[in-house]
Structures are given as structure tokens and as C-alpha cells.
Amino acid sequence: MKIRKDKDILKLLVFSLGAILVGISVLLFIKPITIIGLVLITSGILGLIISLRLASKPKDCFLQDERSVRIKEKAGYYAYGIIQSLAAIILVLNIVKPFPSLTPSSDFLSGALFIWVIGLYSFLILKWYYNKKGEV
Numbered sequence: 001m002k003i004r005k006d007k008d009i010l011k012l013l014v015f016s017l018g019a020i021l022v023g024i025s026v027l028l029f030i031k032p033i034t035i036i037g038l039v040l041i042t043s044g045i046l047g048l049i050i051s052l053r054l055a056s057k058p059k060d061c062f063l064q065d066e067r068s069v070r071i072k073e074k075a076g077y078y079a080y081g082i083i084q085s086l087a088a089i090i091l092v093l094n095i096v097k098p099f100p101s102l103t104p105s106s107d108f109l110s111g112a113l114f115i116w117v118i119g120l121y122s123f124l125i126l127k128w129y130y131n132k133k134g135e136v
Helices: 007-029 031-055 066-096 108-133
Strands: none
16 A cells, blocks of 8 residues: 655644644643543544545545536535525524524524534535536
């Protein structure tokens, strides 16, 4: 198996190893936030596995044709519009407060997570739709 050694792979490897080292140091020396150390170690190991997997493939394996690039662009534009529309609706509902059941909660994290998941799935669905439709 031939391993690539270009700068992109090396950056990802160094970043992953750095995350592992920072996670180990946080885990050993800062006891109140050991969960952050565990998260850093886990993400570093995952990044290391991904970078080694990418390094084993040739660079021309990742080139995309023009059609797939346009499909991702168009799906991304529409997903961005969906995310902005949902954020505007949540903001208006929070300001107007028409009914107590329609008023969004004050917990911003759950709202942000909800909007992020909607954006992610709308991007994937729109990419599939435009790929199946055939026109870009």
C-alpha cells in the first residue's frame, strides 16, 4: 500500500495527533473537565483513522466532475435558504408570541441543534433530488 505524503494529509495527521496530545494532557492535569479530554482523544483518533484512510488512496480518486459540483452548489444554496427561513420563523415566533404553545423555548442550544439538523438533511435530500432530476 502506497501512502501519500502531501501537505494536506500531513496537516490532518498533525492536527489529529495534536488533538490526542491535548486531550491526554487535559485528562491528566485538569480534573474538572475530563470529558473534554475524552472528546479530544476520541476526535483525534477518529481524525487519525480518516487521514490514514485518505492517505492510502491516490489523489486523482477525489476529483469530481462538473455536474456533481453544480449539484452540490445548488443543493447548498437551497439548504442555506431553508435554514435562514427557519431561523427567521423562530425569531418571529419568539418576538410575536401568538400562542404559548408556538413560542420557542429559551434554550438556544436545542434550537440551534434543530436548525443544524434540518439544514444537514435538507442538503442531503436536495442533493439526491437534483441528482435524480438530472438537470442543474
